[in-house]
Amino acid sequence: MVIPKDNPLTREGVALGRKLFFDPILSQDSSISCRSCHVPERAFTDGAAVSKGIAARIGKRSAMSLLNVGFYAKGLFWDGRVATLEEQSLHPVRDSLEMGASWASIGQKLQNHPEYPRLFRLAFGIKNHKAIDSTLVGKALAQFERTLVSANTKFDRVMQEKEQFTPQEKRGWTIFFDASPAVPTSECNHCHVDPLFSTLAFENNGLVPALSLDDYADKGRGAITKNRNDNGQFRVPTLRNLKYTAPYMHDGRFKTLDDVLDHYASGGHPGINVSPNVRQLHLSKQDRADLIAFLNTLNDE
Numbered sequence: 001m002v003i004p005k006d007n008p009l010t011r012e013g014v015a016l017g018r019k020l021f022f023d024p025i026l027s028q029d030s031s032i033s034c035r036s037c038h039v040p041e042r043a044f045t046d047g048a049a050v051s052k053g054i055a056a057r058i059g060k061r062s063a064m065s066l067l068n069v070g071f072y073a074k075g076l077f078w079d080g081r082v083a084t085l086e087e088q089s090l091h092p093v094r095d096s097l098e099m100g101a102s103w104a105s106i107g108q109k110l111q112n113h114p115e116y117p118r119l120f121r122l123a124f125g126i127k128n129h130k131a132i133d134s135t136l137v138g139k140a141l142a143q144f145e146r147t148l149v150s151a152n153t154k155f156d157r158v159m160q161e162k163e164q165f166t167p168q169e170k171r172g173w174t175i176f177f178d179a180s181p182a183v184p185t186s187e188c189n190h191c192h193v194d195p196l197f198s199t200l201a202f203e204n205n206g207l208v209p210a211l212s213l214d215d216y217a218d219k220g221r222g223a224i225t226k227n228r229n230d231n232g233q234f235r236v237p238t239l240r241n242l243k244y245t246a247p248y249m250h251d252g253r254f255k256t257l258d259d260v261l262d263h264y265a266s267g268g269h270p271g272i273n274v275s276p277n278v279r280q281l282h283l284s285k286q287d288r289a290d291l292i293a294f295l296n297t298l299n300d301e
Contacts, residue, residue, distance in 0.1 A: 107133050242296075
């Protein structure tokens with residue numbers, strides 16, 4: 001994990017970031033917090049296809065897990081619109097479909113709060129409560145989010161030679177990594193590389209039919225880069241803690257892992273920039289069961 005030189009992790013900074021993360025004070029009407037869409041018990045997702053903001057406003061995409069987000073070095077959000085956690089945390093606050101606030105109003109609320117000025121002084125050494133602003137809020141939230149690490153799953157312990165896979169999990173591992181000609185090809189590990197189980201790249205996995213690059217209702221990465229070849233591409237999500245992060249995909253269209261495997265087994269919808277790793281698979285019922293058994297070793301129990 002790369003820690004910015006101007007925002008080292010400190011006990012005081014992390015504690016402040018954690019308090020802010022769970023405090024609805026950052027929303028316009030103090031009704032929702034960061035935690036509303038990133039629930040710890042759900043591996044910091046919210047269990048919804050698309051998330052709800054203030055006044056039950058419906059967002060556009062599913063909330064991504066924040067576990068291991070401190071390692072994400074290729075941009076954040078489904079479309080990679082920002083480069084750092086410090087900047088990422090500023091976006092939901094001012095998004096009209098999420099927290100719907102202005103940073104001017106949030107700054108005033110924090111400055112006039114009975115407790116926050118002291119906590120900001122402890123974390124950042126400010127001399128005046130008027131120094132509390134979006135930059136310091138972003139730094140505190142980023143510090144807390146960098147502590148959200150998934151690294152003690154059964155998979156991790158097997159890699160450390162502290163445990164062993166069951167025979168079914170081992171066969172699922174072999175299928176996942178295309179590690180033997182004795183099992184069918186799954187193509188999983190090309191995009192879901194361990195230990196993060198993501199390349200952090202942006203791919204089109206054939207979710208929707210599109211005759212041209214302009215036919216994607218949600219252009220994903222292309223809306224950010226303005227490159228038509230990036231239309232329909234989204235970040236490859238982590239596969240860690242899939243047990244807790246359903247529904248799946250950027251729009252939450254798949255309710256179960258079986259639904260996800262159905263999609264990939266079908267080969268998805270063809271498209272100009274669909275990843276070549278998305279192609280029809282030939283997995284038996286047992287192959288799928290073994291693959292899911294392996295994926296379950298990626299859960300933090």
